[in-house]
Amino acid sequence: SQQGEEDPQALSIQEGENATMNCSYKTSINNLQWYRQNSGRGLVHLILIRSNEREKHSGRLRVTLDTSKKSSSLLITASRAADTASYFCATDWRTSGSRLTFGEGTQLTVNP
Amino acid sequence: GAGVSQSPRYKVAKRGQDVALRCDPISGHVSLFWYQQALGQGPEFLTYFQNEAQLDKSGLPSDRFFAERPEGSVSTLKIQRTQQEDSAVYLCASSLQGLAAREQFFGPGTRLTVL
Numbered sequence: 740s741q742q743g744e745e746d747p748q749a750l751s752i753q754e755g756e757n758a759t760m761n762c763s764y765k766t767s768i769n770n771l772q773w774y775r776q777n778s779g780r781g782l783v784h785l786i787l788i789r790s791n792e793r794e795k796h797s798g799r800l801r802v803t804l805d806t807s808k809k810s811s812s813l814l815i816t817a818s819r820a821a822d823t824a825s826y827f828c829a830t831d832w833r834t835s836g837s838r839l840t841f842g843e844g845t846q847l848t849v850n851p
Numbered sequence: 852g853a854g855v856s857q858s859p860r861y862k863v864a865k866r867g868q869d870v871a872l873r874c875d876p877i878s879g880h881v882s883l884f885w886y887q888q889a890l891g892q893g894p895e896f897l898t899y900f901q902n903e904a905q906l907d908k909s910g911l912p913s914d915r916f917f918a919e920r921p922e923g924s925v926s927t928l929k930i931q932r933t934q935q936e937d938s939a940v941y942l943c944a945s946s947l948q949g950l951a952a953r954e955q956f957f958g959p960g961t962r963l964t965v966l
Binding site: 772774779780781782783784787827829837838839840841842843844 | 855882884886891892893894895896899901906907910942944946954955956957958959960
């Protein structure tokens with residue numbers, strides 16, 4: 740399977756703390772994206788990082804990509820209760836066309 | 852509308868029934884994707900359209916699954932002779948261009964329960 744893996748599967752932290760989620764994948768990729776999903780809702784795009792980029796920032800989000808290790812991390816700084824959600828990484832690779840392959844997700848709980 | 856809409860939001864079907872799930876993408880979006888999401892899992896790709904052309908249907912799990920987008924806008928995912936293993940959330944997404952490098956905008960999904 741081309742599907743990536745994410746760890747941890749679940750993460751529980753206090754408001755104000757940082758949250759780090761990791762994603763690994765199996766094939767060479769074009770791009771890696773992170774999405775958030777609140778319970779019962781669709782996915783919301785957070786950030787896209789290209790295979791030739793190593794780090795990207797967007798507000799409180801920081802994404803890193805290590806293509807040699809086929810891994811990425813998502814850091815959320817100064818977390819808020821509203822950040823509670825499931826977070827998924829998704830990749831597309833050279834022979835996949837436009838389809839995205841999602842990881843199994845990390846369930847983040849931020850306690851007030 | 853402002854976002855991707857899907858209907859119905861919830862569907863309960865008896866095993867063996869046919870169902871049709873509708874997706875209204877963002878106006879002007881060329882690409883449309885269907886994904887299946889089992890409980891506690893990430894979405895899995897089903898099929899992809901660029902305008903009215905179905906360019907990739909490799910993710911459809913069986914020939915009971917059929918998708919169409921006849922006029923290049925609204926899409927329908929049809930499941931014939933539903934089975935219990937078809938129970939899942941079906942997500943539709945659209946994007947502006949055909950390249951996967953673009954972010955995909957997701958609808959809220961249709962939760963299908965097959966009894």
